[in-house]
Amino acid sequence: MKKSRVLRASALLIGLSLVGVACGGDDTSSDTTAAAGGDVTCDGLKIAFFGALTGDAGNLGQNIKKGVDLAVAEFNEANPGCQVGIEAYDSQGDPAQAPALADKAVADASVVGIVGPAFSGESKAVNGKFDEAGLPIVTPSATNPDLANQGWKIFHRALAGDDKQGPGIVQKITADGKAKVGVIDDNSEYGKGLADIVQAGLGAAAVEMNSLDPEGSDYSAIVTAAKDAGVDGIFFGGYYAAAGKLAKQLKDGGVDAQLYFADGVLDVGFIEAAGPAAEGSIIMCPCAPKDSNADFLAAFKAKFNEDPATYAAEAYDAATAFLDAIAAGKQDRASILEFLKTYDKAGVTKQIKWDEKGEVAGNAIYAYTIESGAIVGKPGLIG
Amino acid sequence: MLLEVRDLHVFYGRIEALKGISFGVNQGEIVTLIGANGAGKTTTMRTISGVRTVAQGSIFFEGRDITGIAPHERVKLGICQAPEGRGIFPGMTVRENLEMGTYVRGGKDSQKSADLEHVFHLFPRLKERIDQNGGTLSGGEQQMLAIGRALMSRPRLLLLDEPSMGLAPMLIAQIFQIVRSINEEGISVLLVEQNATQALRAANRAYVLETGYVVKSGSGSELLDDPAVRAAYLGG
Amino acid sequence: MNPVVRSLRQVGASLAGAKAGLASRWNAMGPTQRLSAYVLGVLALYLAPWWTEIPLLGSIVDTPGTQFTTVLSDRVIIFVLVALGLNVVVGLAGLLDLGYVGFYAVGAYTTAILTSSHASLPWLLALPVSIAVSMVFGVILGAPTLRLRGDYLAIVTLGFGEIIRLSAKNAEWLGGSRGINDIKHPPSIGPLKFGVVDPKPYYWLGLTMVFAVMFLLHRLENSRVGRAWVAIREDEDAAELMGVDTFRFKLWAFAIGAAVGGLAGVQYAGKVGFINPDNFPLLLSILFLAAVVLGGSGNMHGAILGGILVSYLPERLRNFQDKRVFVFGVALVLVMVFRPEGLLPKKVGTRKAVAAPGEGGAQ
């Protein structure tokens, strides 16, 4: 009697878990069916997206994933004999979650290249693993300068790092003739790093105004300080949500200084958050304006029925580099990594060619501004 | 019978505090429950007020089964208690404490002030302390306040739990005097006491509780003369 | 009775039956049999990285999208260690700590400072220092605040955890928001390589730490100290009246809890090699507390179960994507409504509930 109960209970538990496995197991979009014909043949290769798809930073990851999706879809259409799959590793941008995902990617031999990791924090936590496993990565968005100096052979990025972006911003602010510039950051690795570079670059023209809490709501102490200092320009290193709140509160508080931001603010979310206070703000970005490549813009619109958002084009270039390697007959991580070393091609955003540290050759910094509630790319580029 | 308790069983966790007690209070009577600490007196009172759940048995009030109804419904029916340790709200003034007695009734202000006057007539000391916080009163005053508060609800049955506890002998006599005069106004009283002599003198009838059972009952004077009761509760 | 009620009852009955069956079989075993059962169980745990290879079991335990072994080494073992430590504070001594992540952070940061950013000691040397530093922090927080009661202590500990995180974020000396990387790994022993890619050695090391901590805490629980803690939890005033030096024992609970939390931090830092302040958010403190209470606060095995569930389930439920946190929240409410003492409640009556008079205070 007792024995049968034990059996029944365990059978029930196992049954329940099996149902869970059967019904939820397959959530990746890998599709590796090989079809006959075409120029290139390959079997069961995948490139992976690594970054946040859900969670607070999910939007950015979704942009990147779309760029990868587009590149792979175009490749698969052109090469019926080589259908490349996509694996998505959703880290939620959290360095604590990233290692278990990275190990999974490393263990999956069919993954031959990674577009990502999307953020600098998670990059530090897992790039060492990819390096040891020889799994090549091209990040479309992690701009922390340190990343290129870790000696990782597998590291590449598809855009300029903050050590290029920072001076670009300084150049722009100086060119605009601002004499007293408040420098604010959000105390994040990205924002503070950039703000420090900008502050150092501006020298005597900079007024240090410390950090704000991006999750907080009230920035009146900073507004008061800006008013008191009588600044004619303000640079904020951080992301768009906080930038929007800050811009609005500065405007309401009667501060009329010219606002400068960096790539983390290049999102319509900034305009939504700031409202009319966003007008005239200047946003610098190492990313190309969306209309800089008409073909890409048209293809993206056709596939997703929307404009490409920040980093979608960089992700497209990153994925394209891997796909070109596959097209060249490279079928494993080592030869793809080797291929990237000599890669030199005009991407949709810039010339994609890496130096030995993995920094990309084309490192133009672009200036955007907000006009009538829309982001407008300025033709006068710096860089 | 005004209140009838039949075969009441009540538990505290796993401990059975009342093991099947039965008793009753007739209209106009003073009935007292006496017994040592832990005999179940206070449990009985709380169960009648409805703040302890009944495991078995039933409680009737004016012939109606009230075993399962909520405490505030019982107050509406006319059962009100001045709890053990007085249960004064320390952060409320004497007036506010008294007005808590009319909580269920709501009541018009004119009625309320008439009731207040009545209580002040019984307990003139409370009138002097009317704006003082309950927590600052002396023990005797707090006891008066607790009784006065219960009276504010215009009860038909007044439950008094240890009204003499911790009071000086002179005050005790005064309290019992007041209990009698309340009774004379037509309010029935169920009185729980450790001070058995005074209680038995005041009561029409009495029950002796021992570890969850009723072991003896009779009129107040009968039990006063009972040698066993004298030995156990009246100090020989 | 409707079918759902009936099947709920049946599941309950089968589970109870299974429990009773196991218990009776356990009781029927001789000492050698029991010992071999223990050994087999421990062995099975050390072999956990290969569970995914077993046909049926594998498909049940494997985590979709993440490496099962890394989940074990980076999440589960860490959470179990933390839950064991926090259980001393919350479950045994009854002190509500909402800032436990602070000690975890102190352990991790001390290791990071000593092996990477300000010195280059080997990990093995950083280990005892980090534990000691965490303990000191436990005393630093405990000494001024343990006189506060219940919920006041909760908010103060919460504040303490935040002060530690924000200080790490703002102090350049601690790496600021950039964090600290290149933290040394534990030394490789023979074939056991503590490298970057293979998580198995870290899991084994962590599991060994769990057993060691369990052994020490078990000894402590059944000692004079353990009885004093329980007395404090049950009724602090009574314990004080009986001569238990409540302050001293509360401080001990805090220090020991902090030490175990610090140990978890050391293990984490040594494994991942990179930490930054965002690894130690306030939310993690709350998750730790949820683990202890969910499993059964006051019961070591309950705390372990809670630690496993809170760290493993989100990974197992990855196919819920961004709904898993919602599921977790609902599950917390449901468990508390129907099992308010946790999944494995502390045993009542098997241990003396209060210390004998005078016992606790004796020097």
Add this chain to the structure above:
Amino acid sequence: MRDWLLYRTFWDLTITGLALGSIYSLVALGYTLVYGVLRLINFAHSEIFMVGTFGALMASQEFLGIPMLEDGGYPYRTGFMLLVFLVFILLCAMVFSGLGAVALERVAYKSLRGNGDLFGAVVLAFLTGFVVSMVFVDDTLANVIVAAILTAPITMGYMSLFRRGKQSPRLAFLISAIGASTAIAEAMAIWGPEKREQYQTPRILEKDVLFSFLGADVRVDNVIVIVGALLMMVALTLFVNKSRLGRGVRAVAQDAETARILGVNVDMIILVTFALGGVMAGGAAMLFTLVYEQSRFNIGFILGVKSFTAAVLGGIGNLKGALLGGLVLGLVENYASAVFGGQWKDVVAFVVLLVVLMFRPTGLLGESLGRARV
């Protein structure tokens, strides 16, 4: 250290600090009320505030149809219409938060007091059905349908599983609160109108400088927030002290058992307490959106922690303490931001809390609802 900035901008900082502090105070009232009556940290109170900000959003955008932008400017209201709009949005936010708080108490707490009722069982049953069906289908509509079908039978099961008359340990309440808080915030992030994104509420009034005070500009919204919060607190104090239900709240806070003996329906009073706290949080939410014009699914978390800190700082369970604690916290944060920089303001705030509790272990004004005459 930039103490010169503090001297130079002292009054500016004071006014904005008081405005922020008023919002802390209103939210702190909810913690304090519930703590006073139940001795429970209502961890999910922060989400009640969040729900209120969504109420304000719904009111202004959906019901009143105020657009976000008109030709790069805002469609301001003035005079009587402004007043009508403000009151309507306030009422909406209060209703959202108030109902949210009442539902929260009946689902997540009441059954833990050994008093589980049908409403709680139905909601829990629905959630169970919903979560279980999520294992099988990843489609919200299908989940809702399955959950709705399963609700009746599971409800019956849950009703029979409720531990009637058994009070749960205090920690269980805290964890249930944490679970409810997580579930509410995540539900808003998954199914809410703006998902996980920050969203804006439309601007209703022009944020003119009303007058200058010792060199500090005082804006209209600052004044509305400070005055509005004070009015709400006065109304609450009057209610608690003068009304019959309010007196019931105080009685239960001081001695629940005696209150029951005197005929106070304690469950009813607990519900009233949650409703009061919710209404205050709704008011805070409306004022918050008026000043900051934004919210997010997780907005409650930080604000909740701050407000709870404020409640403890002032003396939890004490209504005046909540007011004082909130204002002190708002000022301390602003001054600290000026002197040490925004990155240190939370550290300073918690250090102040620590120091205060060391010298006054029950907060600035001491504990308890009513004990010190509210």
